[in-house]
Structures are given as structure tokens and as C-alpha cells.
Amino acid sequence: MLAPLDLKLLRDIGTMKGQMVAVSIVMACGIAMMIMSRSLILSLESTRDAYYERYRFADVFSGLKRAPNALRDRLAEIPGVAAVETRVSGSMKLDLPGLAEPADGGILSLPEDRPQQLNQLFIRRGRLPEIGSHNEVVVGEAFAKAHGFEPGNRIDAIIYGAKQRLKIVGIVLSPEYVFEARAGETLPDARRFGVFWMNERELATAFDLSGAFNNVVVDLAPGEDSAAVISELDRVLAPYGGLIAYGRKDHPSAVRLDDEIRILKGLAVAFPAVFLSIAAFMVSAVLTRLIRLQREQIAQLKAFGYSSGQVGWHYLKFALVIVAIGTTLGGLVGLWLGVNVVQIYHRFFQFPSLTFHPHWAAIGVAFLVSSGAAFAGVIGAVRQAIKLPPAEAMRPEPPAEFKASFFERIGLQKLASPSFRMALRNLERRPWQAVFTTFGLALATGIPIVPGAMRDGINYLMTFQWNLAQRQDVTLNLIEPGSASALSDVRHLPGVLSAEPFRAVPARLRFGHQSRRLGISGLSRDAMLNRLLDANAQPVSLPPNGLLISAKLAEILRVKPGDRIIVEVQEGQRPVREAVVHGLITDYAGLAAYMEIGALRQLMREGGTLNGAHLAVDSQQWPAFLEKVKESPRVASLGITSAVRGSFQKSTGEMIGAIQTMYFGFAIVVSFGVVYNSARIALSERSRDLATLRVMGFTHREVASVMIGELAILTLSALPIGLVIGSLLAAGIIATASTETVRLPLVLSPRSYATAVLIVLTSAAISFAVVSRRIRQLDMLGVLKARD
Amino acid sequence: MRIDAPESLDTPPSATAQEETREPLFAARGLEKVYPSGEVEVRALNGVDLDLYEGELIVLLGASGSGKSTLLNILGGLDVPSAGTLTYRGEDLTQADEGELTRFRRDSVGFIFQFYNLIPSLTARENVALITEIARDPMTPEGALQLVELDDRMDHFPSQMSGGQQQRVAIARAIAKRPEVLLCDEPTGALDIKTGITVLEAIERVNLELGTLTVLITHNSVLAEMADRVIHLSDGHIVDIRENRTRRPVRTLAW
Structure with missing residues (x-):
């Protein structure tokens, strides 16, 4: 048999289940992300460590x-x-x-x-x-x-x-x-x-x-x-x-594997923090309202002899129920996501067995963290409720105090109808509630910008890489460095329209205490196929002497154009030379350093040596070309641009698809949850106003528009903030995911912004619709006859 | 036995004759209202026949649960009867849908409740303006507030006004649309005597100056003196309708 207070708890929860669910789901999103990424990190790390150790x-x-x-x-x-x-x-x-x-x-x-x-x-x-x-x-x-x-x-x-x-x-x-x-x-x-x-x-x-x-x-x-x-x-x-x-x-x-784990670690903190803080605010808003409504009940409980501690604990239990639902739901979704995302990792990483290890401790931590967040959100309201002397609490709260809003004080009242003024003044009366609602909606707006930026970044990268920079049909690598005659042989392969030789020399670049191993590539100055581009995708021509290096490499070595760096060649006579960094080029994978091919050959004290060539091939003769290359013993490998591009597109496409679905889902949940929750609270706080308007002859639509006006102001002011937050979030996540092996350009397109705005407006509209139905069911007389 | 039918009233023939020549604003016949309440049904109205005329001031008296408020709500289009007919200017309100009732309230009815139900985020003037914006032929908010003698409080918020002042704003808000009917459900119930009188004076003044049919619910039988007709309800029936030969001004009433 449940204690009467717990029965009250259950029944109160029953009457506010919509809001409880909304809050729990937002919380569950954060917990799901946390459980998923923590479990994936655990799975990858433990599998990796065991594999590395066992197979030495x-x-x-x-x-x-x-x-x-x-x-x-x-x-x-x-x-x-x-x-x-x-x-x-x-x-x-x-x-x-x-x-x-x-x-x-x-x-x-x-x-x-x-x-x-x-x-x-x-x-x-x-x-x-x-x-x-x-x-x-x-x-x-x-x-x-x-x-x-x-x-x-x-x-x-x-x-x-x-x-x-x-x-x-x-x-x-x-x-x-x-x-x-x-x-x-x-x-x-x-x-x-x-x-x-x-x-x-x-x-x-x-x-x-x-x-x-x-x-x-x-x-x-x-x-x-x-x-x-x-x-x-x-x-x-x-x-x-x-x-x-x-x-x-x-x-x-x-x-590559460690980069992946590092990205996960970033996500394991950033996203849950965002979601849990929104959820904490929502818990706070819901329970503060509940406690305000139950002022008289609290007074009665205390009058009967319940202690402040018992009453306080009773209300904290509401938060606990939300957290328990959120954790359970988030845990299940997180584990489900994890089990499925592990499958994606199977495609990229080869382990004898990559089994999913649920991070049980993380579920415990998630429960504690979200309980903490929820308690922090409600403790103020609970404390206020229990410190009130019973006699005072039994009197209704004094009428709400209002003043002219900021916009009216600066003289803009002519612009506003009374219902718009109601909205503005309500917002100014509870500024924190407005700020947090706006913040929650802004985050919801920001979240879908991330996958949009990723998709646009990948599209830009593909255009940059394969339409602007690497315009060759094929990169042909020789088994070992060849001479000028090798180039002539390559030029005589069937269908070859043009061939630009390249030289690749392993080296270590050193500047101060920083150094990196990489290959220095020698290209012709007038190369038309494999071009070097700057950040604006404009071709950069190679200097007669000196180096052009990846901007990322410059960042790692901490060099700037004009600096002299040490080049330690790892081939031939192994010359060690100083070379000037003439400029930076933009690229999105690996680290690279380029020299004019003649200058590189001079450094190596060699003639017309090449490691391979970039080719443009007549598509009519493509099969004959491949046939010949397959037979040629001197060709080590072919890099076919369209094939590389295709496989890149396929694998990133799937990944982006999955990420996009997940992020869009989260954005919908958050924006729906935040708007629905705010609307329910507003409805509860203003049911008397709304009923009055109905009695005076306002139609449902007019009454709904009064309340929706307030939420619309919040939603509309959240959108621009959300676009900024989303841009920062995208920049941050892309920076976290940018490693020496792969980088993504930050591309923020109107399309990403429009998608984000559309998602938030649609979910807001749906929650408005749900709440409008409640206005329809408003008991006008009951509300008006009751003391507030 | 029905003693509540207008024809059976013990009133002077001249008055009856005079009223019969006028079209009633409201005509109720056999009004019933049954609320399902768990297993039992609550009969709030049990066969009410009533005609109400333009410009009258009616006081509804009766104990708690006698059906006063239910009757008032049905008259105002806030509720619909379970049986019987109610016409307003010959239009059948019992057949009206939700939208038509909203329009009826918007165009023709002003309400005043015990709790003033002002919008706390709007000033006195703005609370009234809320109505004048949607009404067909409203007064100005300032004019309505002058009528209740609140022209010096127009830009105050509800929290900055006394209960009596708030109730007078509520009256101004109710009459600003020039309603044909003003329905007041214990308008002074939450006020002290002195304040109550100022509020009732405002209602009286509206009734006299605008000729608005005014129906006023009260527990206070002294207020019956200010009415043209006093209707007694008990157990959902009209048990008595008394006509005052002369109305006494509110300020002369002794509480």
C-alpha cells in the first residue's frame, strides 16, 4: 500500500503526463547521446587494447x-x-x-x-x-x-x-x-x-x-x-x-582509430551537456509552476503536521520520476543507437570481433548528473514552498505585478495591440523563463545546422578536391622512380591526352622543435591537372624555389610564409637543406608539401626522375588504357579519380545520412518539447486570462493567438540566436573532427539555415496546435469562479 | 404545481398588460439543466419559464445551489440547457453552435463576476481596449472608464488598484461594447460594504443611462430594492417574482 503522499504523487503525475513526457524525452536525448558515445568509446577502446595486446x-x-x-x-x-x-x-x-x-x-x-x-x-x-x-x-x-x-x-x-x-x-x-x-x-x-x-x-x-x-x-x-x-x-x-x-x-x-575515439569523446561531453541543461530548466519550470499551484495543499500538509523535509522530498520525487523515466528511456535508446552505430564502425575498422560493450557506469553517472541538474532546477521552488508558514500559504498568492514593457517605455506602444502588449509584459515579468525558453529553442534551431554544415562541407570538399584541384582522370604510380623515358612511355599509353609528371620524396620537415614526416611532392609549375589552390580555391603557382605547404602543416609546424624550414630528405643522398615556405595551400586530407619538380630534382641531384604522372585520358579509349596498364610491370598502382570520388561519396553519404537523421530527430524532440512545455505552463498560468477572453466573446482562434503570440515572440527571437549557436556548434564540431588525416571545410549555407528554421517552426506549430486544442477544452466557468 | 409562470403572478393587471405589448429580450420556456455528477444527476434548473425585457434591472435571489448562476450562464451563452427553449430577440439560443454563442457573447452580453478577472498584464485602459477592439459599436475605453468614474486610474495595472476599482474596471470592460445585456454574478461578493456600493452605483448608472437589461445575482436581499423585478429561485424553480413599484437608488439602501 502506497503512502497517501505517494498516491498524490502518482495522480499528480497522471494529470501532467504530457509535460513529464516532454521533459523526460529531452533529457533522454542527452542521456542517449552520452550512453551511446560512452559505450562506443568503451567498445572501441577495450576492443582495441585487447586486440593490440593479444596480437602484439x-x-x-x-x-x-x-x-x-x-x-x-x-x-x-x-x-x-x-x-x-x-x-x-x-x-x-x-x-x-x-x-x-x-x-x-x-x-x-x-x-x-x-x-x-x-x-x-x-x-x-x-x-x-x-x-x-x-x-x-x-x-x-x-x-x-x-x-x-x-x-x-x-x-x-x-x-x-x-x-x-x-x-x-x-x-x-x-x-x-x-x-x-x-x-x-x-x-x-x-x-x-x-x-x-x-x-x-x-x-x-x-x-x-x-x-x-x-x-x-x-x-x-x-x-x-x-x-x-x-x-x-x-x-x-x-x-x-x-x-x-x-x-x-x-x-x-x-x-585513424584514435582520431575516431577522440571525436566520440568530444561528442560524449558536448551534446549531453546541452540537452541536460535544457532538461534541467524544463524540470524547473514545470515543478515551479506545480508548486505555485499547490501552495494551499502544501500549507494544509504542513498544518496536518507533515514536516518541511517530508513535503520537500515529496516534490523532489517529481523531479526524480522525470529523471528515472529520462534515464531509462535515454539508456535504452542510447544502447540501441550504440548497437547500430557499432555496425557502421565495422565498415571502417577491422577487428576480430567488435562487440558492443554497454557502459553501465555511464548510465549510473547519467542518472546522477541528470538528478543533480533536475534538483538544481527545482530546489529553489521547493525551498520557497516549505519555508512559507502554513497560514500564509493558505492565502492565495498576491496578484501578479506588471509594468509597462521595455518597448513601451521607449515609446513603441503605438505599434502594439493589447494582446501583443500582454505577451511582451508576460515575457518581461518572468525574464528567466523567457531567456531559458529562448535558449532551448535556439539550441533546437542550432542542432540541425550541424549535419547541414557537414553535408555542405563534404560537397564543397568534393568539388574543391575533384573539380578544382585534382582534375586528372588518373594518377599513375610507378613501381620505382623512373627516368624521362618512363614519362614518354606513359604518354604513349592508349588514350592519354596529357601527362604531368610528379616526383615524391620522403622527408622530414623541421621548424624549431616541431617536425613532421611526409612526402614532398614535386609538380610542374604549369600543371593544369593537379593544381594547388588557396583558401579561396584560386590556383597558386609553385615558386621556382622553396615550398608551398598545407595550411594545416603550417599550423602544426608553427611556420608562416617567409619562414625558412629544414628539409631532411630520406632518400638518395639524404640531403639536408633549408627551404623557404613561400605560401600556404588549402587541402582537406593529410599533410602535404610541394616544390617545383625541377627544384626538387635539383635538390636530389637527379635528372628527369619521376614517381608517376597525372593523366587525362580519352574516355573512348579508357578500356584499352586500363588493359595496357594492367599488363605493364612498371606501373604499381592507379588512382582513378572517379572511383575514389565515388567511394568517398558512398561512405560519407551513409555516415552523413545517419548523423543527419539523428540530429534532426533530436532537434525535433527538443523544439517540440520546449515549445510544448512553455505553452502548457503559459496555459496554466494564464488560463484565467484566457477564460475571461472567451467569456467576453473572443473566439478560440483569437484566444489561442493571444497565447501563441507570446510563444511566437520567443520562437522568432530564438531563431537568429539559434542560427548563430548552430554555426558555432558546427564550427566547434567540425574543428573537433578535423585531424591531420582529414579535415572538413566549414560551409554554412542558406539551405542549412532554412532547414533548421523549418524544423523548429514546424515543431513549434505542432505544439501550438496541441495546446490550442487544450484552449478549446478550457472550462471557462470553473476557471473564473475559482480563486487563483 | 407551477407558481413561477409569469401569467400566474400576482401583479397589477396594468403592468402585465404593459409588458405584454413589448417583445421580451429573453424568453425562456421549460428550461432544464442537468449535470451528470458521478452516479447521480444534479438538476440545477428544473423547468424555468421567464421573460426579460429591455432596460430592466433584475435581481436574482436564492440560496447556494438554487440555480441562479446556472440560469445566468445559460442566459449569457456560457452554457446550454439540457431541455427547454431560450430565445433572444426571437432567435433560438438552444440551437446555436459554439461559434454563434461566441458571437452572441461578443456582440450582446457583458459579464461581471465576483472575482474581477482582469488581465493582470494590461492596464485599466488596455483591459477595456481589449473589448472595444473586437466589438461592433463600442464606446472609447476612456468613455467606459469615465462612466464608472475611473478616469484618473486609466493607466494603472490591476495590481495597483483596490478591489472596488478593479471591479469597476471589470464593469467598464463589460459595458464598453454597449451590450444589450449585462450579467453580474455576485459582483460585490468579494468587496466590503462601502466599496460594494460604489460598484453597484456604477451598475445602476449603466442600467439607467444605457438602458441595458441587467441581471444581478446576489445573496444580499437588501439589494432587491434597487431592482425593477426580484426573482427568487429555489431548487431550480422560480418560486417568486416580485415587482418593485419604485426602484430605490443604491445610495439610499441600508445594509
Whole structure:
């Protein structure tokens, strides 16, 4: 049997269920976001950590030209090194059935004479290549899945210029390819890029590296600092053509995964904070009104001998019920969203199993945080109610005091009808209520701007990247740097209309204490296909000497145009030079530095060397072109602009679609909830006014318009604020999501603004309609005869 | 037995004859109002026949629950009878829909309640202007307020006025549209005697100067002296209608 006060609680809740639901749902949105992102972070982090540990993901990585296997023991003796794995690594071209263009892949060696210590493979199906077998490979799961490969299938590959027919014996995953993409690429393209593993001896022979290795990964002893090991590794490998070693924080796959987790962490705080503060205000508004209405009941309870504590607790329980509903609902929605969003991550990240781990503690935290917010919202009203002496509380509240509104004091009263003045004065009488309602509506307006900005940013990026900057049909990469004759061969491929050579040299750029490893690209000054653009998408021409670098790289290195930076080339004679940064260019993926190709060749002391070319190809001859390229042993890979663009569009399209649905949903819930709640409170506070108007002969429509006028003022003043908040929110979220690997331009279009305004106005109109129906049901006489 | 029919009234023949020559403003026949109240039905009106004429001042007397307010509300188009007919200028109000009743109230009826029901966010003048804006042939808000002698309080908000002043604003608001009917439900119920008199004087003045049919509910039988006719209700019936040969001015009434 419930205590009488709890029965009262239940019945009071029954009469105000609409508002309770509205508040609970707004709260649930925040909690859902929090639970979803916290759970996703937990799922990704725990899966990642377990995977890295169990399959011994290395700590330090380095490439080199060639070193004898005997060097392995010396590397193992470097202080701080726990384990060393030396490998042969290279790339190959694939001719796949059903794919007109060639695909390419990375291929790594598997040790035969010793157990694999680091970056161990998880075998999904099949087995590893047998010792001494021939042409047996295992393949990464993403690529296998994209093509439907199973153990036993055979594929044609060109490894280091030699055609080979490879037999797939297993489908595997590796901790170093959680993000299975070409190094530095933003999104995976599993149809055109895959990773393979082959026995060491066979692969070394294929790359002309018998008895040697060209890649090393290192595991640090517990507690060791990677910097010391990296510099020692660089020193030892330098004579062997060692490239600069790097740690996990620069590992392309690891960075991509960590970037994703970082974005989630930002969202896990920002959104719940926004929603919970709106919800706290709504709880406060609802309960303050309830307590004001129940003034006399409170007095009676106290007169009967209930303590202030009991009465206060009774009203806090209302808040608790809202929080309990909000947490339960938010928890369920958050878990549901999480389970589904994890599926999206499956598409980008390859784990042996990425299972969803609900963050139960976060649900507890969410409950506590929202209880805290709700209590903070109502404690003032509760305290006022209980400190009132019973005799005084039993008298009705003194009549509401009003004064002329600000607009009238400055002389604008001529403009306003009495009903408009009512609205203005009501708003001025409870300014905080008006401010918070406006704030809630402004946030609701701001939320849908975020996905709009993302969509527009992606569209702008695609136009910028592929219509303005990279206008080539194809980027052709050679297996190894070629000479002027290679360019002439490329120009003679079928259908090639124009070919612009490029040179790419690995280097480290250093300015003060900042440095970054990247490739310096050499392009022709007059390049028409692959152009460099500034922030206004205007072409920037390369200076005869010196560098143009990504604006993002300038930010990281803290350089500005005119500064001289140190360029440490990691190829050939490894020259170290100073170079002037002549200007900045705008790009949206990775970090880049460009030099005029002649100047770069001069730096390298070489002639007409190139790594590949950007091509315009006659579409009529496209099949013949592809046919020829597939056969050509010197071509390592092809980057087909339309294919890259297509896969980018597909994968971002899905992501944006999901984000948009979620954000639009939240915006609708918040704006409906806020308007509905304000309207209900206004209705309750002004039912006497409205009934009076009805008695005097105002029609339903006229009465509704009086009240809607007030909400309309709030809604309309919230819209411009909301557009500003939304722009800031979009800028903030895009900045959080902007990493070295991928950035999104901030594009705020009239369309995003219009969508946001439309969403809020529509939900406001619907809640007006719901409340207008209540005005229709208003009991005129009951209200007028009752004392307020 | 029905003693409430106008024909059976014990009134001088001359007066009856005179009234029969005029068209009544309201004509009620067999009015009944039944409220469902849980398992039982409450009969608030149980067969009321009544004619009300232009310019009359009527006082409705009766105990709580006698049906006074129900009758007043039905006359004012705030409520509809369960049975019987009610015509206003020959138009059947019982057949009117919600929109027609709203229009009837808007054009023809002024209400005054015990609680003044002013809009707290509007000044006296603006509370009246609210009505003059939608009425067909209104006075100016200032004119209406002068009639209740509140011309010096026009820009005060309700919270800045006494109860009597607020009630007089309510009267000004009710009469500003020049209604043909003024319905007052215990207008002085919440006021002290002195203030009550100023309010009643305002009502009296409106009735005399504008010729508005005025129906006034009260518990105070002394007020019966100010009426043309005094109607007694009990248990939903009219038990007595008394006609005063002369109306006594409000200021001469002794409470």
C-alpha cells in the first residue's frame, strides 16, 4: 500500500503526463547521446587494447632500403627494445576479375624460421601459408569481403614486375591494419586496395631482398620511452637507407582509430551537456509552476503536521520520476543507437570481433548528473514552498505585478495591440523563463545546422578536391622512380591526352622543435591537372624555389610564409637543406608539401626522375588504357579519380545520412518539447486570462493567438540566436573532427539555415496546435469562479 | 404545481398588460439543466419559464445551489440547457453552435463576476481596449472608464488598484461594447460594504443611462430594492417574482 503522499504523487503525475513526457524525452536525448558515445568509446577502446595486446601490435615502426637479416640481433640489443620483427614489405598490382582497373595491395612477409612475434595475425578462415609453399598468401578480411574471396581462390598479381598467380589460403586480420587502407588515405577503398602476407623467403626473393629485410617493427619493454628507441633505431638504420622511425601515434591505422575515439569523446561531453541543461530548466519550470499551484495543499500538509523535509522530498520525487523515466528511456535508446552505430564502425575498422560493450557506469553517472541538474532546477521552488508558514500559504498568492514593457517605455506602444502588449509584459515579468525558453529553442534551431554544415562541407570538399584541384582522370604510380623515358612511355599509353609528371620524396620537415614526416611532392609549375589552390580555391603557382605547404602543416609546424624550414630528405643522398615556405595551400586530407619538380630534382641531384604522372585520358579509349596498364610491370598502382570520388561519396553519404537523421530527430524532440512545455505552463498560468477572453466573446482562434503570440515572440527571437549557436556548434564540431588525416571545410549555407528554421517552426506549430486544442477544452466557468 | 409562470403572478393587471405589448429580450420556456455528477444527476434548473425585457434591472435571489448562476450562464451563452427553449430577440439560443454563442457573447452580453478577472498584464485602459477592439459599436475605453468614474486610474495595472476599482474596471470592460445585456454574478461578493456600493452605483448608472437589461445575482436581499423585478429561485424553480413599484437608488439602501 502506497503512502497517501505517494498516491498524490502518482495522480499528480497522471494529470501532467504530457509535460513529464516532454521533459523526460529531452533529457533522454542527452542521456542517449552520452550512453551511446560512452559505450562506443568503451567498445572501441577495450576492443582495441585487447586486440593490440593479444596480437602484439608493435610500438615503433621503420622502413629502410635494405639491411641484412644479421642486423636483427643488433636491433634487439637496443636498450628498451623488448622484441624486434624484421620484414619484407612491398606493394603489388592485382588484376581482379570484375574490376576493369587494376587494384593494388600491400604485401608483408611472414617469418618461417622463427615464430612471428609482433603484429600477429588473427586467422578468420583457412590457414597461414605452409613453410616452403609456393605462391600461398593470406589476405586481409576487408578486401576479401569486398570481393567475396575464400581460401582456395586464386588471383593474378604483379609483384615487382613479375606476374604471379597467388593462392589465397586464409583470411586474416592484423592489428596494424585495423584501418585497412593505403597509408594516409581518409576512407578505406576495400575494392581497390588490400593487404596480403606471404612467406618471408619467397617474398624476399620476389623483391630481390634475399637474406635481407626492408621493414622493421619493435616492441618496447614496459615503461620504456619510444623517443629514445626511435632515435637509436634511426642511428642504427641510417647506413641501410633507414627512413625515420615513428611510434604508434604516427601509425596511419592507429592514428585513424584514435582520431575516431577522440571525436566520440568530444561528442560524449558536448551534446549531453546541452540537452541536460535544457532538461534541467524544463524540470524547473514545470515543478515551479506545480508548486505555485499547490501552495494551499502544501500549507494544509504542513498544518496536518507533515514536516518541511517530508513535503520537500515529496516534490523532489517529481523531479526524480522525470529523471528515472529520462534515464531509462535515454539508456535504452542510447544502447540501441550504440548497437547500430557499432555496425557502421565495422565498415571502417577491422577487428576480430567488435562487440558492443554497454557502459553501465555511464548510465549510473547519467542518472546522477541528470538528478543533480533536475534538483538544481527545482530546489529553489521547493525551498520557497516549505519555508512559507502554513497560514500564509493558505492565502492565495498576491496578484501578479506588471509594468509597462521595455518597448513601451521607449515609446513603441503605438505599434502594439493589447494582446501583443500582454505577451511582451508576460515575457518581461518572468525574464528567466523567457531567456531559458529562448535558449532551448535556439539550441533546437542550432542542432540541425550541424549535419547541414557537414553535408555542405563534404560537397564543397568534393568539388574543391575533384573539380578544382585534382582534375586528372588518373594518377599513375610507378613501381620505382623512373627516368624521362618512363614519362614518354606513359604518354604513349592508349588514350592519354596529357601527362604531368610528379616526383615524391620522403622527408622530414623541421621548424624549431616541431617536425613532421611526409612526402614532398614535386609538380610542374604549369600543371593544369593537379593544381594547388588557396583558401579561396584560386590556383597558386609553385615558386621556382622553396615550398608551398598545407595550411594545416603550417599550423602544426608553427611556420608562416617567409619562414625558412629544414628539409631532411630520406632518400638518395639524404640531403639536408633549408627551404623557404613561400605560401600556404588549402587541402582537406593529410599533410602535404610541394616544390617545383625541377627544384626538387635539383635538390636530389637527379635528372628527369619521376614517381608517376597525372593523366587525362580519352574516355573512348579508357578500356584499352586500363588493359595496357594492367599488363605493364612498371606501373604499381592507379588512382582513378572517379572511383575514389565515388567511394568517398558512398561512405560519407551513409555516415552523413545517419548523423543527419539523428540530429534532426533530436532537434525535433527538443523544439517540440520546449515549445510544448512553455505553452502548457503559459496555459496554466494564464488560463484565467484566457477564460475571461472567451467569456467576453473572443473566439478560440483569437484566444489561442493571444497565447501563441507570446510563444511566437520567443520562437522568432530564438531563431537568429539559434542560427548563430548552430554555426558555432558546427564550427566547434567540425574543428573537433578535423585531424591531420582529414579535415572538413566549414560551409554554412542558406539551405542549412532554412532547414533548421523549418524544423523548429514546424515543431513549434505542432505544439501550438496541441495546446490550442487544450484552449478549446478550457472550462471557462470553473476557471473564473475559482480563486487563483 | 407551477407558481413561477409569469401569467400566474400576482401583479397589477396594468403592468402585465404593459409588458405584454413589448417583445421580451429573453424568453425562456421549460428550461432544464442537468449535470451528470458521478452516479447521480444534479438538476440545477428544473423547468424555468421567464421573460426579460429591455432596460430592466433584475435581481436574482436564492440560496447556494438554487440555480441562479446556472440560469445566468445559460442566459449569457456560457452554457446550454439540457431541455427547454431560450430565445433572444426571437432567435433560438438552444440551437446555436459554439461559434454563434461566441458571437452572441461578443456582440450582446457583458459579464461581471465576483472575482474581477482582469488581465493582470494590461492596464485599466488596455483591459477595456481589449473589448472595444473586437466589438461592433463600442464606446472609447476612456468613455467606459469615465462612466464608472475611473478616469484618473486609466493607466494603472490591476495590481495597483483596490478591489472596488478593479471591479469597476471589470464593469467598464463589460459595458464598453454597449451590450444589450449585462450579467453580474455576485459582483460585490468579494468587496466590503462601502466599496460594494460604489460598484453597484456604477451598475445602476449603466442600467439607467444605457438602458441595458441587467441581471444581478446576489445573496444580499437588501439589494432587491434597487431592482425593477426580484426573482427568487429555489431548487431550480422560480418560486417568486416580485415587482418593485419604485426602484430605490443604491445610495439610499441600508445594509
